[in-house]
Amino acid sequence: MSLESLWLALLGLLLAGYFVLGGYDYGVQMLHPFLGRSGADGSRGAREAAEPVGRNAALAAIAPFFLGNEVWLVAFTGVLFGAFPHLEGSLLSGLYPLIVAILAGLVLGNAAVQLRGRAHSARGRRRWDALIVLGGGLPAVCWGLVLGLLLHGVPRRPDGSFHIGFGEVLSPFVLACGVTTALLFAAHGAVFLALRSAPELASAARRSGTALLRAAGAAGALTLLLTLLGAGAPMRNGVTSALLAALFAAALAGAWWWLSRERHGRAFAATCCATVLPVLLVGAGHYPYVLASSSGAGLTVRQAVTDGATLKILTAFGVVLIPVILAYQTWSWWAFRGRTGRRHPSYF
Template sequence: MDLNLFWYLMIGVLLTGYAILDGFDLGVGTLHLFTRTDEERRLSMNSIGPVWDGNEVWLVTAGGALFAAFPHAYATAFSGFYLAFMLLLCALIFRAVALEFRSKRPSKGWRQSWDVAFFASSTLSALLFGVAVGNMIQGIPIGADKEYAGGFWNLLTPYPLLVGVFNVSMFAMHGSIYLYLKTEGELQERVRQWFYKAFAIFVVLYVVVSCVTVWRLPSATVNFREFPWLTGVVVLNVLAVANIPRAIYLGLPGRALVTSSLTIAALVLLFGVALFPNLIVSSMGPEYNLTAYNAASSQRTLWIMRNIAFIGLPFVLTYTVAIYWIFRGKVKLTPTSY
């Protein structure tokens, strides 16, 4: 495997980790306002309390890895999606602060404002990630100078918005399973109802997005014609989706969470396959695409970073597993809770 391909896959792995892990805590945020009492809201926030910060680090590291491995893709995407990224930053800041500070004062107005901020910022983040993915598949205007030639509103065309809404529904579904796993009693029963609703919306949008992608964006399916075995991923993906409600019905939320994680992983993989070897598709002509080869750092840097990744990733996985293990079980409000 050449180093460029390694880093293409590596960024895929980091984004998959991010989508699975931050996916459920963004989803919990989207569902946050459906809770009824103050105690339920604290339970909802504390279910992700010890882990959300670590989950966000996957995004930070994916961003750092993109900067290091494919500086042109990083520079073009981040400067091109300028206002979108600013909105995202704003949302992520508010989200962090809402979690941290919501329960610090008893006043009702204080808590309600932060509850709304937590909901809005989580949902906006999920939407923007989806919009970004939609634009990546659809292509954006990039010329020979590798610079984005459009404006903010060019990013908000129907297809990316559709993918954005789809992503919100997927994270809400994923988040409801996580909440189901972490809660008990009457709240858990209601979370189950939310799950079925979120799942229904997710399935409808899943079908719509798939159909639109196949019909309207032929470039996205080129790699599937070249490597027909990849359609196996699609089949497995559909089976995984079908297994989610089955696991919930059987009362196995852990298994449901694993399956919805696999669903997300499969979707990120399909997204990667649709793009490869491009990182950013130019709508002004395929010769302007930024690929894993023409946007990359030097071989030496890719090699150094691969060594850094090999040394560091075992530690990262160990911490991640250890934290989830230490904080396993139903969420309880304790003196150190939010």
């Protein structure tokens, strides 16, 4: 394998890792206000004073991993800047509105999750809850829109630049990708809560997860239908794309099957696979293009990558840094294994 292909695979691995780990963060943020309604009973004053147990427990489930999962996004950005400067120059400027929306959602969500516990009234907590949902839902939808645009192809100009407008973002296929990704991340978060939470919250998360998985499957089927009707993504590698789409459908079906039978570990493994596959579809479906164009020639791996000498220097750093990231994530999961409420305190 050439250094160019190796670094492209690493770029995809880092983004896929972020989708797996950051995806359940987004999902839990979107779901947490709706999973603890039965925790407060009695008079209106008692309901306002009491804090539904499920809401705190949902946030407690992601607390040990919350900011650590952002390491994968930082590493992905570093590889994009260092190893693929020509792709970064086109991609970030062309997708600027969506990138800003993703970053705004991350900032809002991170701040709201950590500041919500400082609210002293039910009204204040509801305001923070709204920001938490926005902080999870906005990046989830925007990541889906980004994937949809990359699958469909962007209007690339002869100088290599492009700019997306409302026409490209609001196309049926791109919107369907945004909805599919948001539903997928929400389902992923529900399965994570079913795996990590105490029995009462796990039961509510399981019911939500099965419904969300069916909805994600329906939205994914819509993207396939639009593709078959000519309004979707004209993939360069059709056989590979069809195989990955079939694996995506199988992962969703397997997650639903195992979740409905309370096999939470297997269901979580299946949703992890489902969140990885869209990234693989973007990379493998258009290979050797890393940026497909809807209006001419795209950008190939060889055109996007930096020079060989720089790649060799980066490889020396990558050999050290990537195992450190993997070791940290493995240790973090091992240290905070088990369900919340038994071994670990509430962090938020």
